[in-house]
Amino acid sequence: MxxxxxxxxxxxxxxxxxxxxxxxxxxxYDIIAAYKTHTAEEIVExxxxxxxxxxxxxxxxxxxxxxxxxxxxKDGKLFxxxxxxxxxxEYKNNSRVVKALCLHVAHTCNLNxxxxxxxxxxxxxxxxxxxxxxxxxxxxxxxxxxxxxxxxEVDFFGGEPSLNFDVxxxxxxxxxxxxxxxxxxxxxxxxxxxxxxTDEMIDFVNRECHNVVLSLDGRREVNDHFRxxxxxxxxxxxxxxxxxxxxKSRGGKGYYVRGTFTHNNVDFTNDLFHMADxxxxxxxxxxxxCPPGDLYALTEEDLPKLFEQYEILAKxxxxxxxxxxxxxxxxxxxxxxxxxxxxxxxxxxxxGTEYMAVTPWGELYPCHQFVGDEKYSLGNVFDGVKxxxxxxxxxxxxxxxxxxxxxxxxxxxxxxxxxxxxxxxxGSINGVYEYGCELFxxxxxxxxxxxxxxxxxx
Amino acid sequence: xxxxxxxxxxDIAKTTATGGCGECQTSCQSAxxxxxGVANQQCxxxx
Numbered sequence: 001m002x003x004x005x006x007x008x009x010x011x012x013x014x015x016x017x018x019x020x021x022x023x024x025x026x027x028x029y030d031i032i033a034a035y036k037t038h039t040a041e042e043i044v045e046x047x048x049x050x051x052x053x054x055x056x057x058x059x060x061x062x063x064x065x066x067x068x069x070x071x072x073x074k075d076g077k078l079f080x081x082x083x084x085x086x087x088x089x090e091y092k093n094n095s096r097v098v099k100a101l102c103l104h105v106a107h108t109c110n111l112n113x114x115x116x117x118x119x120x121x122x123x124x125x126x127x128x129x130x131x132x133x134x135x136x137x138x139x140x141x142x143x144x145x146x147x148x149x150x151x152x153e154v155d156f157f158g159g160e161p162s163l164n165f166d167v168x169x170x171x172x173x174x175x176x177x178x179x180x181x182x183x184x185x186x187x188x189x190x191x192x193x194x195x196x197x198t199d200e201m202i203d204f205v206n207r208e209c210h211n212v213v214l215s216l217d218g219r220r221e222v223n224d225h226f227r228x229x230x231x232x233x234x235x236x237x238x239x240x241x242x243x244x245x246x247x248k249s250r251g252g253k254g255y256y257v258r259g260t261f262t263h264n265n266v267d268f269t270n271d272l273f274h275m276a277d278x279x280x281x282x283x284x285x286x287x288x289x290c291p292p293g294d295l296y297a298l299t300e301e302d303l304p305k306l307f308e309q310y311e312i313l314a315k316x317x318x319x320x321x322x323x324x325x326x327x328x329x330x331x332x333x334x335x336x337x338x339x340x341x342x343x344x345x346x347x348x349x350x351x352g353t354e355y356m357a358v359t360p361w362g363e364l365y366p367c368h369q370f371v372g373d374e375k376y377s378l379g380n381v382f383d384g385v386k387x388x389x390x391x392x393x394x395x396x397x398x399x400x401x402x403x404x405x406x407x408x409x410x411x412x413x414x415x416x417x418x419x420x421x422x423x424x425x426x427g428s429i430n431g432v433y434e435y436g437c438e439l440f441x442x443x444x445x446x447x448x449x450x451x452x453x454x455x456x457x458x
Numbered sequence: 459x460x461x462x463x464x465x466x467x468x469d470i471a472k473t474t475a476t477g478g479c480g481e482c483q484t485s486c487q488s489a490x491x492x493x494x495g496v497a498n499q500q501c502x503x504x505x
Contacts, residue, residue, distance in 0.1 A: 013462075019470035028461035061460070068459045076471060077464060084474075091478060100484035151481050151502065187483075191491075213491075258491075286491070333498040336467040340499045341477025345470065348496065355484040367486060412470065413497040418486070444497060455465045 002079055003409035004033060007449045008315060013078070014448065016409050020077040021336060023452050027051055031065050036079065040066050084412075088346035088398035095347075095354065097147040101138055102357040102368045105130040105167055106159035110195045112230045115262065115296060117289055121159030123372035128360035129164040134381070135171045138358045141381040143182050152179075153210075155189040157357075157368060162196050165204075172208045189213060193227070194239035194246075202246045210254060214243045217259040218271020218285075225264060226296075244279055256330060258284040262296035266305045269313045276320075276327050284330035287439055289369075289424060298435065307442050314446035318453050332447040345399065348415035352378065352394025366394050369420030394419065397429060404432040413444045479503050 003014040011029040013022040024032065027047060034043050044062045051057040072078040107128045109121030121127075142152055154175070156168050168190075175186040187210035194214055205212055216239060217223040224234025247255060257280040261268035272283050287306075290297050298306070313329060320326055349355060352366030359371055362381040370376040379386035397419055399411040417433060417440070425433035481502035 017471065019467050021465040021467055023463045023465065025461045031461075065459075065461050068462055072462070072464070076469070080471065083471075087474065095480065097480065099480065149480055151483075153484055331495060331498060335498075335500065336465060338501050339468055340482060340496055340501055341468075341473035342470050343473070343478035343480075344482055344496050344499060344501075349486045350484050351486065354480070355486065368491065413495065415496040440495065443495075447498070452465055 001082060001407075001409050002032065004029060005445055007311070007445055008453065010449055010452050012445075012448060012452055014409065015072075015078050015080055016412050017082040017084070018076050018080040019336070019339075019412070020072075020080075021448060021452065022072070022078070023456070027057055027062070028065050028069070031062065032069055032078070035066070035069050084342055084346050085400040087342070088400050089396075091343050092347050092353065092395050092398055097149050098142055098145040098354055098356065099149045099151070100153035100155075100350070100355040101142050102155045102157050102355070103130065103135060103138055103171070104158060104357060104359050104368070104371060105135065105156050105161045105171075106164040107360050108163055109159045109193070110163060110229065111160070111193050111227055111235055113226045113228065115226045115260065115288055115290060115294075117369065118159065118371070123359070125372050130167060130358075130360040130362075132167050132170050134358075134360065134362040135167055136174055137362060138381045139171060139175050139178075139186075141384070143178065143184060145384075146184065150183060151185050151187055153187045153189065155191060157191050160193050160195065161190060162192055162201060165201055169204060172204075176208075187211070191215070193235065194242045195229070195235060197242040197246060199245075202242075202249060206246065206250050206253065212246065212250070212253075212255040213284075214239075214246065214255060214257045214280075215259070216240070216243060216257050216275065216280075217261070218265070218268065219274045222265045222271055223259075226260075226262075240278060247280060254282070256282050256284045258286070258330075260286050260288050262288040262290075263298050263302060264296050266298075266302045267309065268306075269309045269316070272313060272327075272329065273316070281326065282328045282330075287436070289421060291424075303435070303438060306439060310439075310442050310446050314450050318450055321454075322457075331443040332450055334444075334447045334451055336448075336451050342412075345412040345415055347398055349418070351397075351419050352391055366390070367420060369418075370423075393429060402430055402432055404434075408437070410437070410441045410444055414440050477501075477503075 001016045005012055011024050013032055044059055047062045107122055112120050146152055179186050189211040190205045190209045191213040220236040223236045227235045257275050268285055272285055275283055357365045357368040357371050364378040365371045365376055385391055399416045405411045419429040421433040421436050422431040423429045482499050
């Protein structure tokens with residue numbers, strides 16, 4: 001499938017099945033758009049009627065360009081055939097390993113953010129902390145079910161994991177003790193709200209965690225609107241210095257300062273630039289996930305504004321990179337030369353199959369977003385996955401499993417989308433969260449444009 | 459080509475033969491936690 005769009009002065013043509021990216025002038029842009037539906041003679045006439053007054057646009061020249069398009073088609077770089085559908089099913093059916101767990105070490109939180117998808121860390125259940133025994137069993141479950149996978153990922157999540165830090169430390173120590181013996185390499189992520197990050201915690205996290213996710217929504221007034229403690233006090237003044245200290249001593253290891261934007265701050269780039277002003281360079285900002293009736297839910301009217309914001313961000317990032325003060329935005333990190341293979345692109349995030357969330361009691365869910373929804377309980381780390389019907393439903397999710405994705409150019413970039421978003425929007429994990437799709441497509445268009453702009457610079 | 463420039467990219471079609479080691483990061487695990495995007499994931503084998 002071919003997708004064409006114009007952005008920031010570039011005419012961009014994507015060939016989705018091969019992953020090819022072309023930049024073209026407006027004449028070639030129109031030729032490519034007509035190539036599959038018109039004869040060469042019709043194209044020549046059409047182009048001459050549009051550009052005939054230009055000296056560089058002649059009949060011969062148009063025929064040359066049509067021939068170039070034909071050559072790219074022959075080389076599999078334009079109009080290439082998407083032959084991956086059966087591969088998606090087979091690959092996912094044959095893959096029975098677990099490689100990542102989201103450990104809910106604390107179903108409790110020291111913040112009381114009203115927009116929290118996890119109902120202030122409790123996930124609509126009781127407050128609880130994971131015991132070392134449950135966590136250890138979860139790590140063993142991961143090792144036992146990981147087959148030949150070497151890299152195993154574990155995210156310490158909550159609620160707020162710092163409220164159960166002693167268990168976090170002991171679990172990391174245990175993992176380091178046993179990983180060599182099993183030929184594994186644990187990669188830990190620590191997701192924190194930053195409220196009680198002590199120096200000891202910072203040292204530990206920076207030593208042991210491959211990645212750290214630091215929750216901050218941006219400007220003080222934006223952050224403190226939702227991210228407040230139980231007394232109603234904003235968190236900004238506490239967390240920003242903690243995050244700055246953590247990042248400063250991180251020694252170049254990976255981290256993200258991650259925010260959520262809502263209807264209240266559709267100008268979210270100002271929050272990202274504020275994060276950059278605070279000294280953070282690795283940034284992520286996600287649209288809020290909530291029922292459409294909520295006051296802060298994103299609306300249809302917000303959509304064009306959000307598109308504009310993504311464009312502003314892309315252009316500003318290009319500018320800052322040129323000026324030698326780059327920032328990274330998670331969704332704009334595209335590596336066109338060394339990015340994911342086709343298997344990654346068609347099989348998705350792996351929720352419910354290779355990735356699961358573990359509650360403080362050791363219960364398994366397809367991912368953190370499903371925790372607390374009893375019908376999605378998969379089993380537990382002691383007895384393994386018992387609810388194979390639900391797991392099979394997740395195993396069936398891929399780039400091709402949703403009818404609405406069939407004609408979408410972005411399906412090899414999003415891999416069919418987030419099952420939880422689909423479920424919340426449509427009641428089915430096989431549905432499509434169209435609003436999220438629109439934002440996703442815009443982000444990919446911007447990310448590819450940035451790659452094109454940088455390639456032009458070289 | 460006079461009017462078309464092709465950016466250097468990985469040929470996805472070819473990775474049907476070389477890919478699938480599964481060592482790459484689970485996409486949701488890294489930073490977003492609310493949206494599945496695979497395009498920005500790093501390939502661990504760089505094939």
